[in-house]
Amino acid sequence: MPVAGDGGQVPQGVEGMDELDLLLGVVFVIAAGLGVGVDDDDSAVAVDDDGVPGGGVGGDVVEADDGGDAQGLGHDGGVAGPPAGVHGQPADVRAVHGRGLGRRQVVGQDDHVVGQVGKPLRPLADEVPQQPPLDVEHVAHAVGEVGRQRLDLPGVGPQDALDGVLGRHVLLADGGLELLLKFLVLQQADVEIEEQSSTLNDIIFKGADGSDLLIATSRPELIPACVALYVHPDDERYQRLVGKTAVVPLFNYAVPIKTSPYVDISFGTGLMMVCTWGDNDDVQKWKEDHLDTRVVFDEHGRLNELAGQFAGLNMKDGRKAILAALKEIGQLIKSAPLQHNVGVHERCGHTVEFKQSPQWFIKVLGHKDEYLARGAELAWFPPHMKVRFDDWVGGLKWDWCISRQRYYGVPFPVWYCAACNEPFIAPREILPVDPTQTPPPAGGKCAKCGGETFVGEPDVMDTWMTSSLTPLINSRWAFGDPLHDKIYPMDIRVQAFEIIRTWLFYTVAKSHHHTNTLPWRHVMISGWGLDEKGKKMSKRLGNFVDPMDVINKYSADALRYWSAGATLGNDLRYSERDVSDGKRLMTKLWNAIRFVTTYLIDEQGERLALRPGEPTVVDRWIRSRFAQTVKYATQCLDQYEYSLALKSVERFFFAEFCDNYLEIVKDRFWNPARFTPGHIDAARHTLFAIGYGIIKLFAPFIPYLTEDIYQRVFKPYGGPVSVHVDAWPEADENAIDARAEDLGKLLVAILTGARRWKTEQAVHQGHPLAELLVTCPPKLQAELEPVLEDLRAAARSDKIGFADGGTVPTEVEGVMLAMVLGEKKPKA
RNA sequence: GGGCGGAUAGUUCAGUUGGUCAGAACGCCGGUCUUACACACCGGAGGUCGCCGGUUCGAACCCGGCUCCGCCUACCA
Known part of the structure; x- marks a missing residue:
């Protein structure tokens, strides 16, 4: 008997399945099903994978990620390939994209770990967790493309001139970040808005004529940075002042009084102070009206000499001191409590401040309409997720700053001429290269001044700068590989909703500029895995589930079963109960197949299971039900509703195949004399065919066990090397038999009456x-x-x-x- | 402030174009060790489908309003 096993137990160690396989399985399923949102995630699990197609390309090309994102600490490990399968065969990715096509699939990989590993890259700080190495080619590749891309992309220039100013702010952390992220450049996507309590202070400026001008500000520490006062153009109270100047209290210098329709007449006194950069609005006015620049904070967030007597104080103390001084001279009228919205860093929660510094940018603001058009081209599953993309693109206010000042990451392959600062870009042949460690190629000369001394660019790239290249990397676009044309645009991106504004958006933008196409045709947006109470899993809060614990207790398939329970776009709570249900299903499957194999015994070299026999109504009923199940499950998967597909297969398996069909046909084997040989053959053949079909339907969801069963039971009948390269079943329209289904239903209904009676008879x-x-x-x-x-x-x-x-x-x-x-x- | 999503048995969730759609699983109660499986099987009980209106012959489903939860987004200094 092919299926060993006693007592109906699933064997503990499925052959060939080691811990890594299990791990891959988990990572994959999480990637497939959900973005398990461990926030601040330096994901503990990082696996690499080559995602290069082996056999016939032309199946769906899938890109997936674990849904986590992080600025830096190696967020993911991209995806991995799905479980390698029991015998190291190509993994199946059907659970992600729908149906297996019997061909090897391409799984896109996110390369964030690139920034942390590999020789050519910046060495890691000791405290950064080590990740398994990626293969060198990918590293080289990522860097190589970046080198090209700055040349290819519109609007990307070295040391971009000041017109990119809106995006040109370094956002300086408000203290406390010295360890790893000293001066961290942020981008719009990194900043979150948080409501904070503060005070709104009414402060007297003096008009040129000596009159009192009352302004209201929540940032008194920026008074020395004040460069203008603004009033609404229609505000009659201040008409006389427009075009005049005012004197900044304590610091005694004059600033112009200007108008802007954005000033709210009813807020405070209707007089607004504009500083060297308290917020976006300040930046905007500064840019539009060419205001003076008075930077009063240094890189450590301390007031500088422009703040006179207050120099050296940090923001908090500076605020206090300035308020006190204003009060002393009678120019602080009052301080009222204020709830307002403050930009904070999405990871550490520190408030952010603007600072001017040279950075690398990709200008995206001029391309909003193109991005929106790409978003409309893309098929969204579920459709309502598209709104998030549209809203984000429509609301973009900054260009994309792609440089970061961090200790690790993918370096810009650029040197600057020591004499004139002209950039010198590394030729492709020497990529990847860390310009801080390696000098430019011998004989390199500055194109502008002929200088021969160069300084390496110390900045590294924004995480999304490289991860947005994943489809290009995987299609080997930069190498001119014909593979690119075959698989690009890819079929699908799989990711969670919180990185629509980042991973998805930037990937679409990159693809648009580089290839003038979408990176993929479909995008499938998942929710998050939540803890048992419905809260997002977080390392900080400690409310996460360790997959290895679950695997050790229930198996990787069981964990995968849980994660496959998520409906498209919705979050899924972790539930140990659901995992154990998965285990239960596995046990049931094992036992059912064990039963099936009992009667597949061959005689004299003849494959009895392949003899069709003469199907009875009941055989036709179950075949029809199977065909319907395949049909429905296929439809579900085509819509990426894998959980509904799984549920329908599970229902069919339990309620129809096991509880009824198996029970009904047993008698044909137990009492063969009562049946014709044709009916017995039909039962055997049906058990074989439907059993095999069930294994195939479950294969994407329960990959290890189904593969194990396949190897033992079905492969000997001539199937392919692995169930995971076998074709997803086609719904056999000829098998659909309405009358057989009606009769089967009738039979079961009557049978239930008989069962009820037996139960009553105890x-x-x-x-x-x-x-x-x-x-x-x-x-x-x-x-x-x-x-x-x-x-x-x-x-x-x-x-x-x-x-x-x-x-x-x-x-x-x-x-x-x-x-x-x-x-x-x-x-x- | 704006937008999106969710609210259905004790619990977690399905309910496709409005008319056997009031369902599944788990849990609960009761029965059964049966030649695949007691990690099982059989049977049973359980819900004003968040609230209020409206459209309709008919609404869990469509429309309006409201409440609560989650997420996204936002220059009111």
């Missing part, structure tokens, strides 16, 4: 009946005739017939039963 369901009599109208008798023998068998009755006087009700109107218990048979 005997087990296998207890034989001496006789089963069915009472029903003559018309229904004719209906029932074709399934009568199967009904008899399922009820374990010796005899069956029609008679009046039945008293046991059934679920069918007008059908009653009468039964006589038989003798309990001795155990065979």
Whole structure:
């Protein structure tokens, strides 16, 4: 018997499955199903994978990620390939993208770990967790493309001139970040808005004529940075002041008084102070009206000499001191509590401040309409997620700053001429290169001044700068590989919703500029895995589930079963119960197949299971039900609703195949004399075919066990090397048989009546009946005739017939039963 | 402030174009060790489908309003 096993237990160690495989399985399933949102995630699990297609390319090309994002600490490990399969065969990715096509798939990989590993890259700080190495080619590749890309992309220039100013702010952390992220450049996507309590202070400026001008500000520490006062153009109170100047208190210098329609007449006094950069609005006015620049903070967030006597104080103390000084001279009128919105860093929560510094940018603001058009081209699953993309693109206010000042990451392959600062870009042949460690190629000269001394660019790239290249990397675009044309645009990106504004957006933008196409045709947006209480899993909060614990207790397949329970776009709570349900399903599957194999015994070299025999109504019923299940599950997967697909397969397997079909056909093998050889053959053939089909349907969801079963049971009949390269079943339209389904349903309904009666008699369901009599109208008798023998068998009755006087009700109107218990048979 | 999503049995969730759609699983109660499986099988109980209106012959489903939860987004100094 191919399936060993005793006591109905699934074998503990599935052959060939080691811990890594298990790990891959988990990572993959999480990637497939959900973005498990461990926030601040330096994901503990990082696996690499080559995602290069082996055999026939042309299947769906899938890109996936674990949904986490992080500025830096190696967020993911990209995806991995799905479980390598029991015998190291190409992994199956059907759970992600829908149906297996019997071909090897391409799984896109996110390369964030690139920034942390590999020789050519910046060495890691000791405290940064080490990740497994990526293969060198990918590293080189990522860097190589970046080198090209700055040349290819519109608007990307070295040391971009000041017109890129909106994006040109370094956002300086408000203290406390010295360790790893000293001066961290942020981008719009890195900043979150947080409501904070503060005070709104009414402060007197002096007009040129000596009159009092009352302004309201929540940032008094920026008074020395004040470069203008603004009023609304229609505000009659201040008409006389427009075009004049005002004197900044304590610091005694004059600033112009200007107008802007954005000033709210009713807020505070209607007079607004504009500083060297308290917020976006300040930056905007500074840029539009060419205001003076008065930077009062240094890189450490301390007031500088422009703040006079307050120099050296940090922001908090500076604010206090300045308020106190204003009060002393009678120019602080009042301080009222204020709730307002403050930009903070999305990871550490520190408030952010603007600072001017040279950075690398990609200008995206001029391309909003193009990005929106790309978003509209893309098929969104679920559709409503598109709104997030549109809203984000529409709301973009900064260009994309791609340089970061960090200790690790992918370096810009650029040197600057020591004499004139002209950039010198590394030729492709020497990539990857860390310009801080390696000098430019011998003989390199500055194109501008002929200088021969160069300084390496110390900045590294924004995480998204490289991760947005994943489809290009995986299609080997930069190498001119013909593979690119074959698989690009890819079929699908799989990711969670919180990185639509980053990973998805930047990938679309990159693809648009580099290739003038979408990177993929479909995007499937998942939710998050939540903890058992429905909260996002977080390392900080400690409310996460360690996959290895779950795997050790229940197996990787069981964990995967849980994650496959997420409906498209929705979050999924972790539930140990659901994992154990997965385990239960596995056990059931194992046992059901064990039963099936019991009767597949071949004789004299003949594959008995392949003999079609003469199917009865019941055989046709289950085949029809199977075909319907395949049809429905396929539809679900085509819409990326994998959980609905799994549920339907599971329901079919439990409620129809196991609970009814298996129970009904047992008798053909136990009492062969009562059946024709054709009917017995049909049962065997159906068990084989449907059993195999079930294994295939479950394969994307329960990859290890199904593969194990496949190797033992079905492969010997001539299947491919792995169930995971086998084709997803096609719904056999010819098998769909409405009449057989009706009769099957009728049979089961009556059978339930008989089962209920046995339960009431407190005997087990296998207890034989001496006789089963069915009472029903003559018309229904004719209906029932074709399934009568199967009904008899399922009820374990010796005899069956029609008679009046039945008293046991059934679920069918007008059908009653009468039964006589038989003798309990001795155990065979 | 704006937008999106969610609210259905004790619990977690399905409910496709409005008419056997009021479902599944788990849990609970009761029965059964039966030649695949007691990690099982059989049977049973459980819900005004968040609240209020409206459209309709008919609404969990469509429309309006409201409440609560989650997420995204936002220059009111």
